[in-house]
Structures are given as structure tokens and as C-alpha cells.
Amino acid sequence: xxxxxxxxxxxxxxxxxxxxxxxxxxxxxxxxxxxxxxxxxxxxxxxxxxxxxxxxxxxxxxxxxxxxxxxxxxxxxxxxxxxxxxxxxxxxxxxxxxxxxxxxxxxxxxxxxxxxxxxxxxxxxxxxxxxxxxxxxxxxxxxxxxxxxxxxxxxxxxxxxxxxxxxxxxxxxxxxxxxxxxxxxxx
Numbered sequence: 001x002x003x004x005x006x007x008x009x010x011x012x013x014x015x016x017x018x019x020x021x022x023x024x025x026x027x028x029x030x031x032x033x034x035x036x037x038x039x040x041x042x043x044x045x046x047x048x049x050x051x052x053x054x055x056x057x058x059x060x061x062x063x064x065x066x067x068x069x070x071x072x073x074x075x076x077x078x079x080x081x082x083x084x085x086x087x088x089x090x091x092x093x094x095x096x097x098x099x100x101x102x103x104x105x106x107x108x109x110x111x112x113x114x115x116x117x118x119x120x121x122x123x124x125x126x127x128x129x130x131x132x133x134x135x136x137x138x139x140x141x142x143x144x145x146x147x148x149x150x151x152x153x154x155x156x157x158x159x160x161x162x163x164x165x166x167x168x169x170x171x172x173x174x175x176x177x178x179x180x181x182x183x184x185x186x187x
Contacts, residue, residue, distance in 0.1 A: 026083055027096075034064065083119060094133070133182070151181075
């Protein structure tokens with residue numbers, strides 16, 4: 001098995017998300033992370049997923065129904081920058097982001113630094129103690145490097161007294177491989 005950014009993120013989340021937990025998929029896309037989180041939280045848990053594209057919501061809904069996980073998820077046609085409308089501060093175990101565009105979708109619609117930075121900051125306020133943010137930054141190609149650069153700069157400003165920020169990348173892979181980011185809330 002070749003390890004990729006998403007695989008690393010899932011390994012990390014498997015160790016951190018409890019059964020019965022509350023998770024947010026801030027960028028539901030095709031629903032793979034939403035379904036993965038639904039499996040992790042189990043029947044007693046809950047996942048709230050966000051996307052601004054109806055196509056993403058429809059794909060996610062179909063995948064969750066196919067896997068028998070639909071009852072565990074609340075799907076919102078809403079920006080990730082508005083996630084604080086769905087959960088109370090200190091109530092979320094994990095927030096997941098995939099920055100970029102909808103796989104197989106319209107490449108002219110993609111995440112932007114203005115809303116993504118707001119969303120990261122809101123995710124931090126929603127986390128429980130020892131909660132995590134897991135973000136994959138897809139960059140280059142159609143979306144360029146503006147969001148990547150802005151996010152990486154912003155991550156440097158996160159208070160080290162309360163959070164640990166880890167940034168991983170693949171140094172020996174060609175092109176613009178995605179970057180995995182992990183933010184852990186300290187007590």
C-alpha cells in the first residue's frame with residue numbers, strides 16, 4: 001500500500017476520534033471523509049458535514065445511504081466558515097478539511113483563503129480538549145498556490161500554549177502533492 005496524504009490523515013483520525021463522538025467534515029466533497037467519520041463515531045456518534053455545492057451534498061448523501069450511515073450525519077449546504085452555527089464551543093472531537101475543489105467537479109469552484117482561515121479559527125473554538133483538526137491542502141493546478149501559502153502562514157500564528165500544529169509533506173513526490181496538517185488542542 002502506497003501511503004498518501006489522505007491515508008495519513010485517516011490513520012491519525014482513527015487514533016483520535018472516539019465512539020459516540022461529534023465530528024465535523026468541513027468540506028464534504030464526495031462524502032468519503034464524512035462516511036469515514038460516521039464509521040469512527042459509531043451508532044451513538046454524529047457527523048455534521050458542510051459544502052457549498054449541491055453536487056457534493058448529493059454525492060455524500062448517496063454514499064452514506066449505500067453504506068447504511070445516513071442516520072449518523074447531518075448534511076448542510078453551507079460554507080465551512082459557518083460551522084459555528086452547528087455546534088457549541090468545546091463540543092467537537094475532530095474537524096476535517098480538504099482544501100481545493102470537488103473531485104470530478106467544476107474546477108472553477110474551490111476553497112479560498114478568506115473563508116478557509118475563518119473556518120480553521122472557528123474549528124479551533126469548537127474543539128474539545130484534546131480534539132483535533134485534520135486538513136489536507138490540495139494546491140497547484142487549477143487552484144494555484146494562494147490558499148496554500150495563506151494557510152501555511154496562518155498556521156504559524158496559532159497560539160502554541162493551547163495548540164500543537166504539525167505540517168507534513170512528501171519531499172520526494174513529483175508535482176504538487178497535497179500537504180497534511182494536524183492541529184491538536186492542548187489542555
